[in-house]
Amino acid sequence: MKKEVSTGNIKFLRRSVEIAIEGIYKGGGPFGAVITCNGKIIAEAYNEVVYTGDPTAHAEIIAIRKACENIGSHILENCTLYASCEPCPMCLGAVYWSGIKEVFYASNRTDAEKAGFGDKLFYEEILKKPSARKIRFSKIIGVDGKEAFRVWKNYEKKIQY
Secondary structure (H helix, E strand, C coil), X not given: CCCCCCHHHHHHHHHHHHHHHHHHHCCCCCCEEEEEECCEEEXXXXXXXXXXXXXXXXXXXXXXXXXXXXXXXXXXXXXXXXXXXXXXHHHHHHHHHHCCCEEEEEECHHHHHHCCCCHHHHHHHHCCCHHHCCCCCCCCCCCCCHHHHHHHHHCCCCCCC
C-alpha cells in the first residue's frame, strides 16, 4: 500500500540529496540525511567515512547522533528520517535503536551497488548463522558474558532502552 507523500516530505527528501552532493565536494560519500521532528529539521548530515577515517560515519548515523544531542534524548520516536539512499544494514539498525518511526529515501540499495557500494554482501551475511559468515565469528565457552546482563538486570539506576 502506497502512502501519500506530502510536499514537506518531498522538500526534506530533496534536502537530503542536496546534502549528499554537498558532502561529495567536501570529501564525503554520496549520501545525505535529514531528521525532522514536528515538521522541522533538527539534524542534517552527509557521509564522512573517508575523510574522518571512521567507517561508521554514515550520513544517517551522524544525523541520528546530532538529533539526539539536539533534543537531549536517545529516543527519536517522534522523528522522521529522510535519506538520499535506502539505509544500509548498519544504519537500519540505528534507525530501529533510535525509535524513528518513519523513513523516506530517494535511491535504493541497487542504485548504491551500481555506484560501487557493496551493501549486498551485508544483507546476505546478516541472514547467515554466525559460523557461516565470511568473517569468522566464534563464541568462546568458558567466559561468562551473561554476568554483564545479570548486573544490568539488577542495577536499580539503569535507564532502559
